[in-house]
Amino acid sequence: MHFIGLMKEHMATMDAATYDRTWVEIEALLEQAVQEMKSQRAKYKLRKMTGPKADKMRALMKYTRAAAVVDTLRWTIGVRGQISPLDEPLKT
Numbered sequence: 188m189h190f191i192g193l194m195k196e197h198m199a200t201m202d203a204a205t206y207d208r209t210w211v212e213i214e215a216l217l218e219q220a221v222q223e224m225k226s227q228r229a230k231y232k233l234r235k236m237t238g239p240k241a242d243k244m245r246a247l248m249k250y251t252r253a254a255a256v257v258d259t260l261r262w263t264i265g266v267r268g269q270i271s272p273l274d275e276p277l278k279t
Contacts, residue, residue, distance in 0.1 A: 213260065213263075213264060214264075216256075216260065217257065217260045217261070217264070220253050220256040220257045220260065221253075221257055223249070223253040223256075224250060224253035224254050224257055227246050227247075227249040227250035227253055228246075228250050230242075230246040230249075230250075231243060231246040231247050231250055234246050255272060258272045258275065259272050
C-alpha cells in the first residue's frame, strides 16, 4: 500500500506545471500558431473551390485547432479584450 501511495505522489509531481517557459518561447509559439492559422485558412479557401471534401475538412480542422491555440495563448499572456476561450460563444 505504501508503494502505491508513493507512485501516486510521483505521478502527481510529473504532471505539475513547472512554469519554466520564457516569454520568448511563449511569444514564438504564439507567432507560430498565428502563421499556422493563416496557412490553414488559405488552404481551406483553396480546397473549398478546388479540392476534395476530405482535404477541405482537414484544413478546416487544422485551422480551428490553431485558432484555439492562438486564443488560449492570447488569454494566458493577458491580451486586453481577449476573453477566456472557455467563455467564448461558438462561431456560426
